[in-house]
Amino acid sequence: MHVEMLVLQFPREVVDQPIIYRLVKDFALEFNLLRAAINPRQEGLMVMELRGHPKDFRRGLKYLRQTGVKVRQVAREVRRNEERCYQCGTCTAVCPTGALYIERPGMAVAFDASKCSACEHCCPACPAQAMEVRLNRAAV
Amino acid sequence: MANYQVNKTYQEINEKIKKGQAVVVTAEEIIDIVRRKGEAEATRTVDVVTTGTFSPMCSSGAIINFGHTRPPIKASRVWLNNVSAYAGLAAVDVYLGATEPAADDPLNKVYPGEFKYGGGHVIQDLVAGKTVHLLAEAYGTDCYPNKKVEKDLTLKQLPNAVLFNPRNCYQNYNCAVNLSNRTIYTYMGPLRPRAGNANFCTAGQLSPLFNDPYYRTIGIGTRIFLGGGAGYVCFPGTQHNPGKPRGDNGVPLGPAGTLMVMGDLKKMSPRYLVGVSLLGYGCSLAVGLGIPIPLLNEEIAHFCAVTDEELLAPIVDYGHDYPAATGRILGHVSYAQLKSGKMDLDGQMVPTVPLSSLVRAREVAQMLKEWIEKGQFLLGEPVELLPGSEEIHCVPTASRDS
Incomplete structure (x- = not known):
């Protein structure tokens, strides 16, 4: 199984096509949608976790690119400012992937960046404003 | 007055503390003891x-005396880093409340509002030794003629700063x-x-x-x-x-x-x-x-x-x-x-x-x-x-x- 967190950019011309359906049907890929902004006749954007056999995964990505969808891996964009974080745990209420979690019984709040989908829900929810978004230029 | 097997007084405990002999544990440690x-x-x-x-x-804030100016001011409206502090006290005394948002905060107009900076942040900045900008306005009196003061302050320069939390x-x-x-x-x-x-x-x-x-x-x-x-x-x-x-x-x-x-x-x-x-x-x-x-x-x-x-x-x-x-x-x-x-x-x-x-x-x-x-x-x-x-x-x- 191969898993990647991806940002898909849909050009205007293809937003009316069932592209994700084809990914599932033709390439047996599993997806978990974390963010989607698709409007008729406008450029669309999706953030999703895509999972499948490595071979299917590669073919699926090739298909996406052929249809004109821009695919990029999510750069580790959200970081925690360790100075600011005071270890409360509020962020765990909104983190959809479990990247932010509480270590029990000590109750320290841990951040596993490898699980982060960069959905950014934690950024405004953090009372201490400790979650920062940074663009990883190398990955864009 | 109940009868206890052990009776200690504050004075006795303080004497032990002064001698460095007091036994102190946290509320988690006492459970097992x-x-x-x-x-x-x-x-x-x-x-x-x-x-x-x-x-x-939330019910926290600071009483701040920002020091008399020349000419003196009886401040009636005061902002610290653009966060309003209550100035309905004597000349240069103000109360800065923790929940006061910055004067230009969009609040919940774009819902949900983020409230990035307010009274609590000013208090933290002060305690961290950062410079805070003060703006004071007044209507002017015979004894306090000054109508406007602007200056940069640090906690050290303030004559008094007291954390005062009502609840x-x-x-x-x-x-x-x-x-x-x-x-x-x-x-x-x-x-x-x-x-x-x-x-x-x-x-x-x-x-x-x-x-x-x-x-x-x-x-x-x-x-x-x-x-x-x-x-x-x-x-x-x-x-x-x-x-x-x-x-x-x-x-x-x-x-x-x-x-x-x-x-x-x-x-x-x-x-x-x-x-x-x-x-x-x-x-x-x-x-x-x-x-x-x-x-x-x-x-x-x-x-x-x-x-x-x-x-x-x-x-x-x-x-x-x-x-x-x-x-x-x-x-x-x-x-x-x-x-x-x-x-x-x-x-x-x-x-x-x-x-x-x-x-x-x-x-x-x-x-x-x-x-x-x-x-x-x-x-x-x-x-x-x-x-x-x-x-x-x-x-x-x-x-x-x-």
């Missing part, structure tokens, strides 16, 4: 139990859920629909007023850890309500006692006074607060040995009941359950989320313990204890305890 040795023996061994909490406490350190608090169909943004954090999460906000067995439920040792003059320095309990807090229903162990089953506290801001630290932004709600200040509890007799040791299993929080629906002020409680849940990560709400497993930092609350209790062990911090004997339920007439607040 009482379990092993029994209450009386634990009281003979241990002199002081330190507690701690670290949470957003801190709640004795117990609600566990918040949201039974509505949309996400809501509250002072208890974001609450997902259909009870998607349950948020709670106390340190449980480490929290000060859980360890002295009848205020046998806490009152006016109690010296405390406040924001990284020493402070005092100066009065019962606003909405102090000791008459709330209590469990068999004497601990209130909902928000009850509160403290009014103050201390010299100049001696505090930005690690224990943190400006916070509560999404969709507003600005606030997270305060580190710890109270030393002297084991004067075995009854106090008994109370200090309370565990998370025996402490119960009321579950309140912030989707409907809280904004409608119905006072309805969905049930009670123990802090042991809340700290475990999930709880059962009518058959649904709900993830539990702390807003209070237990990690930093432990730091507070530990620091206070070290201060006392080193003889740097003496106990303050209360001039008057906090009112118990029999002594105070409380205006019912119908579960509006925010």
Whole structure:
């Protein structure tokens, strides 16, 4: 199984096509949608976790690119400012992937960046404003 | 006057502290000591139990005197880093409240508002030694002709800066859920629909007023850890309500006692006074607060040995009941359950989320313990204890305890 967190950019011309359906049907890929902004006749954007056999995964990505969808891996964009974080745990209420979690019984709040989908829900929810978004230029 | 097997006085304990001989443990450590040795023996061994909490406490602020200017000003409107401070006091005295947002904050116009900077942040910046911009306006008088002052200030340059919090350190608090169909943004954090999460906000067995439920040792003059320095309990807090229903162990089953506290801001630290932004709600200040509890007799040791299993929080629906002020409680849940990560709400497993930092609350209790062990911090004997339920007439607040 191969898993990647991806940002898909849909050009205007293809937003009316069932592209994700084809990914599932033709390439047996599993997806978990974390963010989607698709409007008729406008450029669309999706953030999703895509999972499948490595071979299917590669073919699926090739298909996406052929249809004109821009695919990029999510750069580790959200970081925690360790100075600011005071270890409360509020962020765990909104983190959809479990990247932010509480270590029990000590109750320290841990951040596993490898699980982060960069959905950014934690950024405004953090009372201490400790979650920062940074663009990883190398990955864009 | 009850007959106790062990009787100690504040003076005796303070003498031991001065000699560096006092035995001090935290409210988590005392649990096991009482379990092993029994209450009386634990009281003979241990002199002081330190507690701690670290949470957003909205009813906080600072009394600031920014110093007379030439020509002098009787300031009537004042902003610090563009956050309005109340200036309806003498010439250069102001009160800066923790929840005051910056004057140009969009508030909830773009919902949910982010409230990135407010009074709590100004207080943290001051304590961190940062420069803060002051703007004062006045109408001008014969004795105070100046109508406008602008200057950059640091905490060191202020003649006086006192943290003065009218309501801190709640004795117990609600566990918040949201039974509505949309996400809501509250002072208890974001609450997902259909009870998607349950948020709670106390340190449980480490929290000060859980360890002295009848205020046998806490009152006016109690010296405390406040924001990284020493402070005092100066009065019962606003909405102090000791008459709330209590469990068999004497601990209130909902928000009850509160403290009014103050201390010299100049001696505090930005690690224990943190400006916070509560999404969709507003600005606030997270305060580190710890109270030393002297084991004067075995009854106090008994109370200090309370565990998370025996402490119960009321579950309140912030989707409907809280904004409608119905006072309805969905049930009670123990802090042991809340700290475990999930709880059962009518058959649904709900993830539990702390807003209070237990990690930093432990730091507070530990620091206070070290201060006392080193003889740097003496106990303050209360001039008057906090009112118990029999002594105070409380205006019912119908579960509006925010």
